[in-house]
Amino acid sequence: MITRTSPIPKQQRAVVRSGSGSTATTTIQTIDVDLPGPGQILVRITWTGLCGSDKALLHDEWAGFGVAMTPQAKGVAGHEGVGVVVAVGEGMENRWNIGDRAGIKWIAKTCGECEFCLSGVDEVNCIRQVNSGFTAPGTFQEYCVADGRYTSKIPDGVSDEDAGPIMCGGVTAYVACKRANVKAGQWIVLPGAGGGLGHLAIQYARAMGMRVIAIDGGDDKRELCQKLGAEVFIDYLSTPDIAAEVRKITTHGAHGVIVTAATKTVYATAPTYLRPNGTLVAVGLPADPSILAGAPPMLLSLKRLNVVGTVTGTLKDVEEALDFTARKIVHPVLVKGKLEDLNSWVEKLEKGQLAGRAVLQVAKI
Numbered sequence: 001m002i003t004r005t006s007p008i009p010k011q012q013r014a015v016v017r018s019g020s021g022s023t024a025t026t027t028i029q030t031i032d033v034d035l036p037g038p039g040q041i042l043v044r045i046t047w048t049g050l051c052g053s054d055k056a057l058l059h060d061e062w063a064g065f066g067v068a069m070t071p072q073a074k075g076v077a078g079h080e081g082v083g084v085v086v087a088v089g090e091g092m093e094n095r096w097n098i099g100d101r102a103g104i105k106w107i108a109k110t111c112g113e114c115e116f117c118l119s120g121v122d123e124v125n126c127i128r129q130v131n132s133g134f135t136a137p138g139t140f141q142e143y144c145v146a147d148g149r150y151t152s153k154i155p156d157g158v159s160d161e162d163a164g165p166i167m168c169g170g171v172t173a174y175v176a177c178k179r180a181n182v183k184a185g186q187w188i189v190l191p192g193a194g195g196g197l198g199h200l201a202i203q204y205a206r207a208m209g210m211r212v213i214a215i216d217g218g219d220d221k222r223e224l225c226q227k228l229g230a231e232v233f234i235d236y237l238s239t240p241d242i243a244a245e246v247r248k249i250t251t252h253g254a255h256g257v258i259v260t261a262a263t264k265t266v267y268a269t270a271p272t273y274l275r276p277n278g279t280l281v282a283v284g285l286p287a288d289p290s291i292l293a294g295a296p297p298m299l300l301s302l303k304r305l306n307v308v309g310t311v312t313g314t315l316k317d318v319e320e321a322l323d324f325t326a327r328k329i330v331h332p333v334l335v336k337g338k339l340e341d342l343n344s345w346v347e348k349l350e351k352g353q354l355a356g357r358a359v360l361q362v363a364k365i
Contacts, residue, residue, distance in 0.1 A: 002035060004087035005098055008042070009033055014141035015342045017075040021060050026140075026342050031074070033143045036089035041148045043102045048139040048339070049080030049164040050358040052196065052262075053106065053285070055346050057133060061287035070135050079106040079132035080167040081139025082160040083363070092148035101154035102146065103322075104139050105167045106312050108132045109147035123314055140339060142363050152318045157326040165196070165332045165357040166321050171313035173200040173260075174321040176281045177208055179310045180256035184209025187254040189246060189273045192261030193230060194221030196357040197283060201258055202228045203330040204321075213246060213254065224333065224355055243272040253278060259293070262286040271295035271305060279306040332357045 016029045036042045054077045056062050057069045069077065081104040088096050096102070110117050110126040117123045130147070132138040137145075154163045176197075182188045188205050192198045193214030205212050206229040214230035216222070217237040225233050234245055247253055253275030259266055262284030270280055271294065282293040294300065294307050313321065324330035333356030337345050341360070348354050 002087055002089055003093060003098060004035075004042070008035070008086060008143070012142040013339070014076050015339055017058055017069065017077065024058055024060070026058065028340055031141070034145050036087050036145050036148075038090040039092060039148050040089040041085050041092055041096050041102065041146050041151060042087035043081070043083045043104060043144050043146050043151070044086045045081045045083040045104075045139050045142060045144055045362040046364070047082055047161040047164045047359050048078050048362055049167065049169065050342070050345050050349060050360060051080055051168050052349065053168070054078060054133060054138075055349050056285070056287065058346065062285070064287070064289050067134070069133070072135050073133055074137045076137040076141050077133035078139035078141075079104065079108075080164045080169070080359075081132070081144060081362075082154060082163045082167070083144075086143070089148065095148055101160065101163075103152040103154050103163055103167045103318070104132055104144055104146050105152065105171075105318060106131055107150065108136050109150050112149070121314065124312055139362075140342065150315060152315065152322070155322055155326045157328075158322055161334060161336065161359045161361075162325055162332055163322065164359050165200070165334070166325060167318065168312060169196050169357055170200050170325075170330070170332065171318045171321040172283060172310065173197050174204045174324070175313040175317050176258045176283050176310050177201060177204045177210070179279070179281050179308050180258055181279050181306070182208075182210050182256040185211065186256070187211045187213060187250045189213045189215065189254045189257040189270075190230075191215040191257070191259055191266045191270060192284065193225045194355055195260060195352075196354065197260040199224060199228055199333055199356050200330065201260065202230050204324065207324060207329045213249060215242065220355060228333075243269060246273045250275065252276070255279070256281065258283055260284045262291075264288065264291045267291055267293050271299060271307075274303065274305055276303045277306070278303070279308060282307070282309040334359050336361065
């Protein structure tokens with residue numbers, strides 16, 4: 001039995017991928033609205049974030065790694081969607097009410113039974129997970145069926161448009177700060193600090209008491225990073241030796257570095273920013289498989305460096321990341337658009353023309 005508002009339309013607008021590879025585009029199409037089955041809810045999407053992962057999936061940038069949008073996604077990407085619950089499937093009546101606000105993430109569903117789920121802290125590696133916009137239709141549509149157990153509740157004090165980017169970009173930056181193992185009062189370096197992930201990492205790092213060195217290019221990025229709390233800004237466009245500048249500021253190098261800028265140059269130089277026992281966190285995902293995260297064995301061994309990776313976060317991590325926004329500590333810097341203009345926003349993302357995070361309005365409530 002389904003509990004629902006009335007009426008729910010039979011069809012909806014959705015942005016659907018056309019073509020494949022780097023020339024793929026999207027078009028607004030009319031598709032059916034699916035109703036939730038047992039254990040599911042139906043969310044009317046109000047806002048959805050635009051993530052670099054969406055661009056990568058739409059353009060098959062990760063096909064060389066065996067990661068490409070599957071037929072089950074029906075050409076609908078998006079994994080930072082927030083909206084209102086309009087129908088509740090059987091078994092979810094005690095968890096969700098009509099009108100509750102819900103957030104849909106990259107991990108749409110976990111099995112709850114595999115070794116990683118049962119560990120209690122590592123369900124992001126669930127071997128049977130379902131992913132929005134990858135193995136299930138994503139949030140670039142007006143109505144999205146979601147798993148009732150794994151969908152996040154949005155707390156009071158967090159707007160839909162602010163909550164969207166926290167579903168992926170925010171929680172990824174938050175977990176990266178935790179993985180960096182940098183204590184309060186210690187230095188962390190953030191290459192790409194003015195971007196969608198980087199500007200959130202500045203805020204989470206500051207909230208944890210870290211001293212932030214932001215790296216990016218141009219006066220606009222400088223202004224943004226300093227406004228968000230970066231103690232030092234290094235402009236890579238005018239700084240010939242960034243590692244030397246980091247050492248000048250920190251004496252022995254930074255305690256951690258989070259790489260959100262997915263370029264060969266940054267991944268090659270980032271380990272040189274670190275002091276002994278420092279940690280590099282790989283977050284940015286280059287399409288080029290020849291780009292490696294790490295350092296020559298001599299440098300790794302002599303400095304006893306740590307190289308770790310992270311991707312998104314657990315259900316509990318999302319709850320914690322949202323709490324920073326509810327308490328007015330972390331606030332995504334947003335540029336807003338319409339779902340109909342997705343192609344132009346993807347192009348801006350491709351050219352690095354977005355400062356902060358892009359969110360697209362889907363429906364009005």
